Amino acid sequence: MTPSLPKEFMQRPIAHRALHDKADKRPENSLAAVQAAMDAGYGVEIDLQLTSDGRAMVFHDYDMTRLTGQSGPIRQISSDEAAAVTLLHSDDESIPSLQDVLELIDGKVPLLIEFKDQDGAMGKGIGPLEQDAIRALEGYDGPLALMSxxxxxxxxxxxxxxxxxxxxxxxxxxxxxxxxxADICDQLRDIPDFDRVGASFISHEVHDLDRPRVAELKAQGVPILCWTVRSVEQEAEARKVADNVTFEGYLAAYSG
Known part of the structure; x- marks a missing residue:
């Protein structure tokens, strides 16, 4: 039986890559950004990438340049090396492990984890990232959902x-x-794998929420999240379809 998305994921706006703000020295996917999201009562969305020693680290890009100033794929360094890399726009924030984030959140707010594609073409070259993350998540207690x-x-x-x-x-x-x-884009566009993979929800691109397939899933009772909302006005429009938003660059309305 497919597990249901916890109701908390429809109640609290979800901070995209946590509540990051360069001006306040809170880089995306950093522990400081996670703490800020928790303090504001938001849910937290994070990304996972794999290191050379098979560990799940909380990091968005494949290459480290944009976020650290150090060039090269994160997949080519170890978890210890990644943990020693300082994130740009911070004093001393480094790349956190999934375990670091789990210990900080500790079930207090909803946690939405995105697994970045490790195959390179949305194929079957996956496994180690998923395995290490599930190992880390063993025994975690709190509102949790996974996606890719x-x-x-x-x-x-x-x-x-x-x-x-x-x-x-x-x-x-x-x-x-x-x-x-283009053929892979054509294949994935209408979400043909929803039932095959036992999905509980989708998180759909905010500019494409009028897609008929999204309406079809919504009519079936599937929870619809969306990414990435960047203004109050865009949020109001998105909520005409989406049950909740993943946001950044402003403070989404939340009365907790």
């Missing part, structure tokens, strides 16, 4: 942790915006 753009990753999460809600991150898959072959 790669449906094969979602299927692996269903196999490894069938009790944890999982979803597909979905998009218009405009080939001009994706480093993917």
């Amino acid at each position: 753009f790669n449906p094969n990753s979602v299927a692996e999460l269903a196999r490894l942790a069938p009790h944890v809600p999982r979803g597909i991150v979905t998009s218009s898959y405009d080939p001009k915006e994706w480093l993917l072959p």
Whole structure:
């Protein structure tokens, strides 16, 4: 039986890569950004990437340059090396491990974890990232959901942790915006894998919420999250379809 998305994921706006703000020395996916989101009563969304020693680190990009000033893929350094890299726009924030974030949140707010595609083409070259994350999540108690753009990753999460809600991150898959072959974009665009992978929800691109397939899933009672909302006005429009928003760059309304 597919696990249901906890109701908390529809009640609290979700801070995209946590509540980051360069001006306040809170880089995206940093512990400082996570703490700020918790202090504000928001849910937290984070990204996972894999290191050379097979550990799940909380980091968005494949290459480290934009976020650390150090070039090269995070996958080519160890978790200890990653933990020693200082994030830009911070005093001493380094790349946290998933375990670091779990210990900080400790079930206090909803945690939405995105697994970045490790295959490179949304294929079946996945496994180690999912395995290490599920190992870290063993015994975690609190509102939790997992997701990935790669449906094969979602299927692996269903196999490894069938009790944890999982979803597909979905998009218009405009080939001009994706480093993917057009046929793969065409295949993924209408979310054909939802039932196959035992998904509990989708998180859909905010500019594409009028897609018929999104309406079809919503009519079936599937929770619809969306990414990434960047203004009060955009949030109001998105909520005409989406049950909740993943936001950044402003403070989403929340009365807790």
